[in-house]
Structure formats: C-alpha cells, structure tokens
Amino acid sequence: MASPKGVGSDLWAEIISQEEEPQPITQIAVVYGRRRRTVEDPNPKDAATNRPSGERRVSLGPSKRTSWNRSLSTRGRESIVVAAGMNFRPRPRQKGATQKGKQGSRAKKAGQDPPDFTKEKNYFQEVDSFELLEESPSPRNFGTWAMGTKHDIIVHDLPAILERWRISKLASRHGSQQLFKIMETPFVPSVHSTASSASNDLAAKTPERVFRTKAPLNVTSHKKILTPLVDNSIVSSFDALHIDEEEVANIMSEDVETLREGLDSDKLEEATQMDPSISQRASLTGEYLSTFDQLIMVCQQSSPISLGEVFSRYCELSCIVKIGEGTYGEAFKAGETVCKVVPIDGDLLVNGEVQKKSEEVLEEVMLSLTLNNLKGTRGETNKENTCTGFIETKDFYVCQGAYDAGLISAWEDWDARHSSENDHPKEFTEKQCYIVFVLADGGKDLESFVLLNYDEARSLLVQVTVALAVAESGCEFEHRDLHWGNILLKRNNDTMTDFTLQGKKMRAKTFGLTISIIDFTLSRINTGEAILFLDLSADPGLFEGPKGDKQFDTYRKMKDLTDDCWEGSFPKTNVLWLIYLVDILLMKKSFKRTAKDERDLRSFKKLTRVYEDQARLNGSSAGISAGNILCLLYT
Numbered sequence: 001m002a003s004p005k006g007v008g009s010d011l012w013a014e015i016i017s018q019e020e021e022p023q024p025i026t027q028i029a030v031v032y033g034r035r036r037r038t039v040e041d042p043n044p045k046d047a048a049t050n051r052p053s054g055e056r057r058v059s060l061g062p063s064k065r066t067s068w069n070r071s072l073s074t075r076g077r078e079s080i081v082v083a084a085g086m087n088f089r090p091r092p093r094q095k096g097a098t099q100k101g102k103q104g105s106r107a108k109k110a111g112q113d114p115p116d117f118t119k120e121k122n123y124f125q126e127v128d129s130f131e132l133l134e135e136s137p138s139p140r141n142f143g144t145w146a147m148g149t150k151h152d153i154i155v156h157d158l159p160a161i162l163e164r165w166r167i168s169k170l171a172s173r174h175g176s177q178q179l180f181k182i183m184e185t186p187f188v189p190s191v192h193s194t195a196s197s198a199s200n201d202l203a204a205k206t207p208e209r210v211f212r213t214k215a216p217l218n219v220t221s222h223k224k225i226l227t228p229l230v231d232n233s234i235v236s237s238f239d240a241l242h243i244d245e246e247e248v249a250n251i252m253s254e255d256v257e258t259l260r261e262g263l264d265s266d267k268l269e270e271a272t273q274m275d276p277s278i279s280q281r282a283s284l285t286g287e288y289l290s291t292f293d294q295l296i297m298v299c300q301q302s303s304p305i306s307l308g309e310v311f312s313r314y315c316e317l318s319c320i321v322k323i324g325e326g327t328y329g330e331a332f333k334a335g336e337t338v339c340k341v342v343p344i345d346g347d348l349l350v351n352g353e354v355q356k357k358s359e360e361v362l363e364e365v366m367l368s369l370t371l372n373n374l375k376g377t378r379g380e381t382n383k384e385n386t387c388t389g390f391i392e393t394k395d396f397y398v399c400q401g402a403y404d405a406g407l408i409s410a411w412e413d414w415d416a417r418h419s420s421e422n423d424h425p426k427e428f429t430e431k432q433c434y435i436v437f438v439l440a441d442g443g444k445d446l447e448s449f450v451l452l453n454y455d456e457a458r459s460l461l462v463q464v465t466v467a468l469a470v471a472e473s474g475c476e477f478e479h480r481d482l483h484w485g486n487i488l489l490k491r492n493n494d495t496m497t498d499f500t501l502q503g504k505k506m507r508a509k510t511f512g513l514t515i516s517i518i519d520f521t522l523s524r525i526n527t528g529e530a531i532l533f534l535d536l537s538a539d540p541g542l543f544e545g546p547k548g549d550k551q552f553d554t555y556r557k558m559k560d561l562t563d564d565c566w567e568g569s570f571p572k573t574n575v576l577w578l579i580y581l582v583d584i585l586l587m588k589k590s591f592k593r594t595a596k597d598e599r600d601l602r603s604f605k606k607l608t609r610v611y612e613d614q615a616r617l618n619g620s621s622a623g624i625s626a627g628n629i630l631c632l633l634y635t
C-alpha cells in the first residue's frame, strides 16, 4: 500500500513524540453537544421567524453587539439520553450524504452492520516511515494541568448529575407524575460514582438510534430500578438498563402501581435521609427536580448566593478586572481564576438576547465536567485519553442579585478602554439569577494574540489537533465552533505538553505556548450516559454568513457533512475547523515565516485529502477525524 510519506512532513512529526510505536487511531464515534452562537446573525429577523417555538430562544431586542462573536439568533440544546451498554455503530460519513436528504441519511442509522475498519488499520500499520523525535520518557504525572492551581479542583459527582438530568429529561417528555413513579430513587447520588468515571472510557458509544434500543424495558427491569431504594447501586443498575423511549411511554401509561410493590414508607424515608436535599427540593409525591434545582445541587449550594460572595472567595472585590465579553458571558479575572458570569432564567433581554435557561446551562456544566475528566489528575496515570487542551472548569456557582459595585467598576473600566458591546450590568435587579463558571485563566484569544514565529504557529496547530483527537477518542467530542475567538493562548516556561491517546503516552513541543479551547455551546459530546448536542438546523442564520468568509464557510461545510442531522457523530467537523485554523494562520495572522513554512502549513490541509483518497482506494466510507490527522502527522 502506498504510504503518504512526505505529506505529513517531518516538520510536523518532529514536534510530536511518543513513548511507544504509534498505533493506528481507531475510528471514533461522536458524542453530544450543545451549541452556542458566536457570529453575528446576518439576518436576525428571518432567523427568528424560522426558529421553532418552545425551548428555543429567540432574539427579540436590539443589540449593541455587531462583532463576529455575537450569538446567533437561536439557541437550544436537543440532547439525548443514551442507554448504556448499547452497541456502538458509527454512522457512515460518506461524501454523498448531502445529496441524499435527511430521510435517506437517517434511514442508515438502523439495522446496519458495523463498518469494517481493517483496511484503515492496515493502512496505518503499513506506514513504516515514522521518524519520531525521541524524547525523554514522559513524566509519571500525566495529570498535571498546565494552568491554574492544583489545590482548587472541585470534585463533582458527574454520574449523579447526569442521572438527575436524565430523569428530569425523560420526565419532561412524559410527565413528571408518571415517570416519577418508576424512577424516583435515582435522585439519590450514586455511591459508586466519581467525578472522573464518566467520560474517559465510554460505556456507551453513540448509538445509531439512541432511544430505539433493542432490549425492551420490561417489568423486571422496573423492579430493578425500584428495588434499590435500599441499595445505593441504583444508579449503576439504572445505567445498565436498555431504555426505549416508547417503552417508557407505554409503561407509564399502564398501571404502574404494581411496580411499586415492595416499597414501604420506611424505605422512602431512608432514601430521603441519604440525601436531605431530596426532601427539600423534590417532593417524593411525584415531582422531579427542576433544572434550576439540579444546578443548585451541582454547585453544592442550598440556595443562590450573591456575586460578591463568589468573587470574594478568589480576590478582593476591588481587584476584579474584566478581561472579556461574549454574547452571554462577562469574563472577569479574579485572583488566579477567570469567572464568567452568565445571567440565566430572567425575562430581561441581555445584549439583545433572551437569557439562557438553566436547562441549557446544566448541559453546559455537564459538558464542561466531562471535558475536565480528560485532564487526568494526580493518581490517574492510567487513563486512556488525557490532554490539557481544554479550559479547566474549576467550579460553578448559582448567584442571585444585582451586580456588585466591584464588578460594575471593573465592567466600566473595560468599557472605557474597549467600548463594550454588551449592556451595562446595572440593569440587573435583585431578582436576577446567574451561573458563574470559575475557569482557569487561558490567556488571550487567537484573534488578539501576537504569534512570534512559525514554531509557535505550528505548535498551536498541533496542540489543537491533539486536544480534538483526544476528546474525540475519550468522549466523542466535536467542538463545532472552533473559530479564532475560542482558542486561548498563553506563554509559559513549559516546552512540552503531555497527552495520552488511546492509552499511548505522547508528548508535543509547545515552544513555550499553551492553548486552551473554550466555548462549548455548539459542541457535541458523549458522556457515556447522554449525547449532548445542539440542533443547529434551528439556526438558519448560522449558515447564511458571507461566502468566502472562512468561519461561515466552515459552518456550511458542517451542514453539508451532517446533512443537518446534528445529533449524529461526524468527527470530520473537527477536521473542518483544523483546516479553518490553517487558513486563519495563513491569511489573518502575521508571524515570522518563510515560503517553505507556508508550504508546510498547506501540507497540513492536504492530509485530509490523502486520508480520504486512501480510504476510497480501500473501499471505505469512514470519515476522517482529528485522530486520523494526528496519526498522519507522524508520517
């Protein structure tokens, strides 16, 4: 088989190394995602009109903001609960998908045999021309997060969070009263769960039809759910069930009282004693936790606190400095951390946008925690997939009240220097609620960052590729909005970054530059228990930007690729953003470089074609992923 030697270029290979012989990257399936808007809607009225009603938010008011990172016209996550243990069948990602229409491509989801990747594996195995730079062995502690302090990582019970969310999601579809009758106990956090257990090794890969599992949910299964009222293994038992949405609906319409046999009041009391917040926040007579209450639980609070109280945990209020703004968030530096304040659930239009709902925010929280798991922490040296390329989310808070004086002052200082496109926060009343994301400081975004030379540029590209490859592999992640405002850069003294890809410990040169990917609004991820994604078909404006604009062209390419089926797994979307990044480096960033450097940058783009040509020769319809690109970079 012909080797693509030369296309990857030694220049790329020399900045990545690994401890072991490179192995083929196995095909990746996608996960879940949520979306966030980052570009100006060129036609907001039309977009709003086209937007479906219901949960989606529509921009109703005038906005001062005109920049690229404005929110698009609509938002709304359409995430999916996954029954763990289902067979994973990657969806075909052949070229002709866009011509086939939705029905055609979606029909492929059911009843298809898994693709055979033998040829692709052989292809990579036959590539025998690796010229890897031999680095010293990777340090034992692969889990060190390059940014932020280590002492303040908060452990969140992600499986329990996901479980509560899943219950409420199903309940909202079918009615809380009935659902609660068969699923009340999963509100009890799992004693087996840990914050790190959810995503690194997915139990459930993306199914072709997430709710149409083959295994029926029968009465025996229900009893399994109910019995653990006195058994803390309930959450894991629940995960092992194969849940069929229709089955759930049918069963809930039956007389479920019989399923409650064996439950006595003592057991119910015992369940609530295990977690007092249950009795405070969820009535055992049939209420499921609201997403706001779930958020409060995630934040380990009993009620919202003031913004001032949160910020005072990180710095003097007089020392707060605003460092950035987005459509929904105001980012402030507070001590070592960055606190992003996002108003939620209120009626007041903020920056011309309807405020995010706690439901969306909860999913963003779950997504952030899942990505946090990729960091690998001390003592977790055996994780299959780790990297440091995603921003670390340190904590979350639910707040309520008007903006604190210190925050107002920081906001006004920034406004004086940068002329804010956002509304003045003095408009927020005492009733206003917020979610505060406490994040590591990722530095400056690529748009404003001054790259010094080609080494920095290619290291940036490799680090982004690594992060996407690892997240694809670990949690079927697609960012779907990786424009230059969502890549943060920071200089430090580190010369190498460690990562683990499918169990292989590897390193990449950083040339003193570290990247952090932010903004997962449009992203799709598979937590192992849920596929989170945003239905971008509800945002026509996203695809109507100027032709020739690389960012908008990339949204359109994603749409073609996915055929508007955004819940599906299409790791090639990550590759589309890598190609975008190369174009941005070539066209929009100036740094010291030679004509050969530019050729090498362009060679990065050729990797996709090489892979796809090769796949075609092998008769494979498998789509390319960031993992494939990384593998080719070694050749």
Ligand SMILES: Nc1ncnc2c1ncn2[C@@H]1O[C@H](COP(=O)(O)OP(=O)(O)OP(=O)(O)O)[C@@H](O)[C@H]1O
Pocket: 036, 037, 038, 069, 070, 071, 323, 324, 325, 326, 327, 328, 329, 330, 331, 338, 340, 391, 439, 440, 441, 442, 443, 444, 445, 485, 488, 518, 519, 521
């Ligand atoms: N962890 C961080 N470290 C440094 N700066 C950050 C961080 N998070 C956010 N920022 C700054 O704040 C800005 C706004 O953040 P972000 O894009 O997450 O907000 P948003 O409202 O969610 O954005 P969008 O308009 O895309 O919805 C970023 O462009 C960046 O300049």
